[in-house]
Amino acid sequence: MRNHYCGHLNESLIDQNVILCGWVNRRRDHGGVIFIDLRDREGLAQVVFEPEAAEIFAMAERVRNEYVLRIQGTVRHRPEGTVNPELATGQVEVVCQHIEILNAAETPPFQLDDSNVSEEIRLRYRYIDLRRPEMQARLQLRAKIITLLRHFLDEQGFLDIETPMLTKATPEGARDYLVPSRTHPGQFFALPQSPQLFKQLLMMSGMERYYQVVRCFRDEDLRADRQPEFTQLDIEMSFIDETTIKNVMESMIRRLFKEVLNEDLPNPFPSMSYEESMRRFGTDKPDLRIPLELTDVNDLMADVEFNVFAKPAKDPDGRVAALCVPNGKALSRKQIDDYTGFVGIYGAKGLAYIKVNDITAGRKGLQSPILKFLPDQAIEGILERTKADTGSLIFFGADKAKIVNEALGALRLKIGNDLKLVQKGWKPLWVVDYPMFEWDEKEKRWASLHHPFTAPNVPDIATLEANPKTCLSRAYDMVLNGNEIGGGSIRIHRPDMQSAAFRVLGIGEEEAQEKFGFLLEALQYGCPPHGGIAFGLDRLAMLMSGASSIRDVIAFPKTQTASCLLTSAPSTASQAQLRELHIRLRTQGTPST
RNA sequence: GGAGCAGUAGCUCAGCUGGUUAGAGUACAGCCCUGUCAAGGCUGGGGUCGCGGGUUCGACUCCCGUCUGCUCCGCCA
Numbered sequence: 001m002r003n004h005y006c007g008h009l010n011e012s013l014i015d016q017n018v019i020l021c022g023w024v025n026r027r028r029d030h031g032g033v034i035f036i037d038l039r040d041r042e043g044l045a046q047v048v049f050e051p052e053a054a055e056i057f058a059m060a061e062r063v064r065n066e067y068v069l070r071i072q073g074t075v076r077h078r079p080e081g082t083v084n085p086e087l088a089t090g091q092v093e094v095v096c097q098h099i100e101i102l103n104a105a106e107t108p109p110f111q112l113d114d115s116n117v118s119e120e121i122r123l124r125y126r127y128i129d130l131r132r133p134e135m136q137a138r139l140q141l142r143a144k145i146i147t148l149l150r151h152f153l154d155e156q157g158f159l160d161i162e163t164p165m166l167t168k169a170t171p172e173g174a175r176d177y178l179v180p181s182r183t184h185p186g187q188f189f190a191l192p193q194s195p196q197l198f199k200q201l202l203m204m205s206g207m208e209r210y211y212q213v214v215r216c217f218r219d220e221d222l223r224a225d226r227q228p229e230f231t232q233l234d235i236e237m238s239f240i241d242e243t244t245i246k247n248v249m250e251s252m253i254r255r256l257f258k259e260v261l262n263e264d265l266p267n268p269f270p271s272m273s274y275e276e277s278m279r280r281f282g283t284d285k286p287d288l289r290i291p292l293e294l295t296d297v298n299d300l301m302a303d304v305e306f307n308v309f310a311k312p313a314k315d316p317d318g319r320v321a322a323l324c325v326p327n328g329k330a331l332s333r334k335q336i337d338d339y340t341g342f343v344g345i346y347g348a349k350g351l352a353y354i355k356v357n358d359i360t361a362g363r364k365g366l367q368s369p370i371l372k373f374l375p376d377q378a379i380e381g382i383l384e385r386t387k388a389d390t391g392s393l394i395f396f397g398a399d400k401a402k403i404v405n406e407a408l409g410a411l412r413l414k415i416g417n418d419l420k421l422v423q424k425g426w427k428p429l430w431v432v433d434y435p436m437f438e439w440d441e442k443e444k445r446w447a448s449l450h451h452p453f454t455a456p457n458v459p460d461i462a463t464l465e466a467n468p469k470t471c472l473s474r475a476y477d478m479v480l481n482g483n484e485i486g487g488g489s490i491r492i493h494r495p496d497m498q499s500a501a502f503r504v505l506g507i508g509e510e511e512a513q514e515k516f517g518f519l520l521e522a523l524q525y526g527c528p529p530h531g532g533i534a535f536g537l538d539r540l541a542m543l544m545s546g547a548s549s550i551r552d553v554i555a556f557p558k559t560q561t562a563s564c565l566l567t568s569a570p571s572t573a574s575q576a577q578l579r580e581l582h583i584r585l586r587t588q589g590t591p592s593t
Numbered sequence: 594g595g596a597g598c599a600g601u602a603g604c605u606c607a608g609c610u611g612g613u614u615a616g617a618g619u620a621c622a623g624c625c626c627u628g629u630c631a632a633g634g635c636u637g638g639g640g641u642c643g644c645g646g647g648u649u650c651g652a653c654u655c656c657c658g659u660c661u662g663c664u665c666c667g668c669c670a
Contacts, residue, residue, distance in 0.1 A: 032627030046630070065620090082628050090630085107621060110604050113631075114619080117604065120662045173670035193670085220669040221594095345596075345666055406666095451670045505670095549663095559662065 001070065007043020009089040013075040018094060020045060021102070023131065024067045025112070027060075034060045038071060041136060046084075046093040047071050059099050066105035066112075066128075072098035119551070123565040126556055138553050142541040144260055146213055149233055152252050158211040158235065163198035165191060165215070171507070171515050172452055174218035177228070185582040191217035194534060196451065197519055199236040200491055203530040204522050210236045213537065221560075224549040225483070225539055228562045233540075235488070236532030242474060242490060245531055246430060249478065249486065257426065261544060265428055269478070273433040282321075282409025284434070287482025288427035290416030294321045294408050300381040301398070306373035308350070312398045319401035323408050324386035325415055328393025329355050335418075342414060343397070348407035352396040359383065359390045370396075413482065428480045433457075436464070436471040437504060445506040450475040452501055453519075454489040455531075461500040468504050474531070485540050488533025495523040 002021040009018070022040035034049040034057065049060040063069065073094040084090030109125050110117045112132050122129040129135060150160070169176045169190035176190035192198075194216045202210045212234045219228060237245055250269050257263040270288075277286050280293045301313035301320045312318030325331075331339075340351040358365030363379060371379075386394055395411060397404035416422050436456045437446040446468050448454065455474040458464045464471055475489035492498045498520060502512045512520065538550035551557035558564055578585065 026630075026632095028629050028632050030627055030629065030632075031625065033629080034627095035629055035632085037630070044630095048628085051627075079628070082630085084630055087630075107603070111620065114604065116606095118599090118662075120600095121604075123662090170670080174668085196670095218669060221667080223669085224664070226669070347666090448670050454670090560664090561661085563661095565662090 005042035006038050006040045006045035007088060009045050009075060009092050009094070011077070011091050014077060014092065016075050017097075018073065018075055020047070020069075020071045020073075020094065022069065023105075024063055024065055024069060026065065027063055029061065036060060036063060036069070036071075038069060039131075041140075043088050043133075045089050046078075046087075047073060047096050048093050049096050049099075053097070056096055056099050059101065060096070063099075063101065064105065064107070066108050067101055068103040068105070070100040070102055071096055120559075120565065123551075123557070123559065126566050130555060135552070138541070138545045138547060139555060141260070141545045142537075142553050145256065145541055145544060146233075146537065148256055148259055149252065150211075150213070152255060153209075153211045153235070156209070156248060158209040159207055160212060161202060161207065161210050162212060163192070163195040163202075163214065167192050167198075168515075171511070172448065172505075174220050177217045177219050180581040180583055182580050182582075193218050194232060195234055196453065197516075199234060199532060200453065200519070200530065201522055203236055203238045204525070204527045206238075206528075208238045210234075210532075219562075222558070222562060224551075225542070227538065227550060227554060227557055229558075230550070231537040233486075233535040233537050234532070235534065236530060238528040238530040240529070240531060242432070242476060242531070245488070245533060246476060249533055253428065253478070257544075263426055265426055269428045269430055271430040271432055274431055274435065275433065277431050278405055282405035282407075282412065283482075284431050284477065285479045285482055285484045286429070286431075287413060287416070287422070288429060289423040289425065289481055290412060290421055291423070292323060292325060292412050292416055292421065294323055294405075294412070295382075295386045296320075297322050297378075297382055297385065297396075300378040304373055304375060304378055306370065308352070309370075309373070309396070309398045312400065312404070315400070317400055317402075318398070319404040320396065320398040321404050321408055322382060322386050323395040323397070323412055323415075324388050325393045325395070325419070326389065327391045328415070328419075329357070329391045331393055339395070339411060339414070343407040343411055346407040346410055347403045348397055348399060351407075351411075352398070354382070354394045354396075356383070356388050356390055356392040356394070359388065359392075365390075426481060428478065431477045431479055432475070433472050434475045434477075435469075436473040437468045439469075446504050448501075448505060449473065450487070450489050452505055452507070453491050453498070454501075455492045455497070456501070461497055464497070464500055465504060476533070478533070478535070480543060483539055483543060484536070485543070486533050486535040488531065490529070490531035493523065493527045493529045495520050498523055 002019045004013070004018045004020060006020050006022050020038055022038040025037040025039035025044055028035040032051055036047045036049070037044045038047050049057050051057050071094060073096040075092050075094055078091065078093050108128055110121055112128070130139070166179060166189040169178065169188065170193065174193050176193065179189040179191065181187045181189060195212060195214055199210050214232055214234050215229055216232050217229050222228065254265045254267060257265050274284055277284050279296065280286070282294050298313045298320050301309040304310050309320050313320045336353060343351050352370045354366050354368035354371065356365065357367055363371070363376065366379070382394065388394055395408070397408040434449050436449065436454070438449050440447040450473055456464045457472040457474050473489060475487065477484050478486035492501060499512065538553055541553040542550045545553055547553055556564065556566060563570065
């Protein structure tokens with residue numbers, strides 16, 4: 001049907017007869033001469049229609065935007081002075097000798113070259129939105145990323161193995177998407193939140209190295225970087241420890257960035273403990289491009305006569321921390337008020353600050369509503385530790401450590417962006433030495449920080465059960481520019497340790513058997529030491545393409561309420577369908593017949 | 594479950610402290626035009642102001658509710 005892509009035309013094809021297919025990007029009708037920019041996946045080509053060929057010219061006059069055409073013509077140099085340097089094919093044009101309208105098109109609901117169309121409209125007409133070069137480039141980049149990762153893993157001896165989509169609900173973790181069973185009345189499959197247990201079973205099956213580009217489902221509320229269905233690069237290896245898998249995965253990501261973006265990532269990636277990351281950045285996914293850090297000042301505040309600071313300073317679960325912003329003095333009162341409101345989102349009750357007007361003038365060089373509460377010793381300590389200088393603005397958070405970390409961690413990102421302190425480039429790191437458990441205040445029980453199959457970093461079961469609060473796990477997260485792009489762990493590979501982990505989590509013997517009996521059983525039949533990782537492919541593609549939402553690297557994403565504006569899914573089911581599935585609706589919905 | 598922002602022409606937006614005929618750009622249609630590439634010129638059509646209720650002599654404008662989209666908190670082992 002065609003022999004060249006529009007976007008591939010160049011001077012080497014001059015005088016050749018080409019056949020192009022594509023969409024009318026734009027038509028410029030000068031009365032006596034008509035130009036049509038024909039667009040396909042690879043780019044644009046200018047097709048010229050001259051009035052001498054009356055029949056062809058008449059057809060070109062009828063053509064409108066987004067018509068689908070097949071054009072036959074001769075490639076020639078553009079006349080002197082009409083070359084378009086903005087266009088990859090701008091040196092040449094095609095003189096049309098034959099035109100075929102493969103399909104007419106209604107006027108599009110929006111203009112493809114409008115970069116400011118609302119997302120609602122774009123999603124409703126996604127098939128048109130995806131024609132835009134920007135979206136074409138993103139999906140092409142995503143395909144390139146996946147292809148490269150597959151090649152790498154294949155080279156390294158990983159097997160691509162599929163796991164079930166219709167599987168068993170899990171008690172821990174995210175809300176499951178449920179699928180009713182027709183053949184088992186009242187019973188349900190769950191769509192996988194991840195193939196976690198299957199990939200572990202594959203290690204027990206002796207597959208040694210597994211990977212899968214796999215869809216995962218979580219029925220939780222959405223964000224710019226979270227969709228109800230998303231794609232993981234899921235990986236598992238046998239007979240390895242943390243060092244091996246981290247090395248292999250680093251190599252993979254380094255090669256990915258080199259080959260796709262020609263970017264050199266550090267070798268090795270820096271590594272940081274969870275504890276250090278929380279202390280310095282208030283988060284376990286620090287954006288190392290922002291040169292701001294939190295500073296602990298608990299000890300300086302424990303004895304001050306200012307309860308807002310002294311109380312959390314003395315609380316074992318409290319934290320008083322400072323965030324020093326060089327040249328932050330320029331921030332207006334309104335901006336500081338805005339930041340106070342911002343940290344309020346995270347539960348902070350206020351945002352104290354000190355302006356450093358003159359670092360050499362001691363107390364007199366400072367300006368702050370809280371100055372009167374602070375003794376000289378505390379002030380000196382703060383200035384020294386935060387490395388404050390003339391012009392600095394020091395923010396303070398004082399509350400439960402969780403609130404201070406979240407509030408100042410988020411403030412650090414916001415100020416970093418607002419003040420344009422974010423450095424160019426890519427800053428990957430590993431975050432390691434996660435706590436094994438965290439206390440769930442609502443449920444009054446220990447919960448896995450990672451998941452219940454993560455190996456604890458302890459010599460024996462007794463140590464695990466005696467120290468749930470301080471026990472670290474063998475988990476590791478890969479973080480890039482403030483995004484968690486991958487996370488994994490060495491897994492528990494012995495049944496007694498797995499049972500102990502369940503016990504700490506308050507999962508009783510009976511429940512463990514019911515929910516995870518198959519896993520506990522499998523562990524008894526010869527399970528190799530193993531571990532793995534899963535990467536969020538959508539997030540990776542988002543970062544690498546410079547998109548600000550994973551929706552921009554997913555062909556057909558869902559909205560924040562998890563609906564598809566293109567197909568109007570989800571929708572009601574017919575009474576007949578529901579009856580077959582043994583389901584009766586509680587609400588007086590109006591199912592179609 | 595909660596907070597914020599937005600919803601006016603096909604699209605993107607403006608519309609003052611409430612005032613009688615709701616505008617702009619672009620798209621679209623027609624006419625003119627032989628070198629444009631966001632082509633240009635002239636003319637024209639196009640609106641349940643998201644939806645429902647309330648206040649008022651009068652509501653795009655104020656109030657309440659609701660729906661939709663986005664951002665965020667909670668949630669996401």
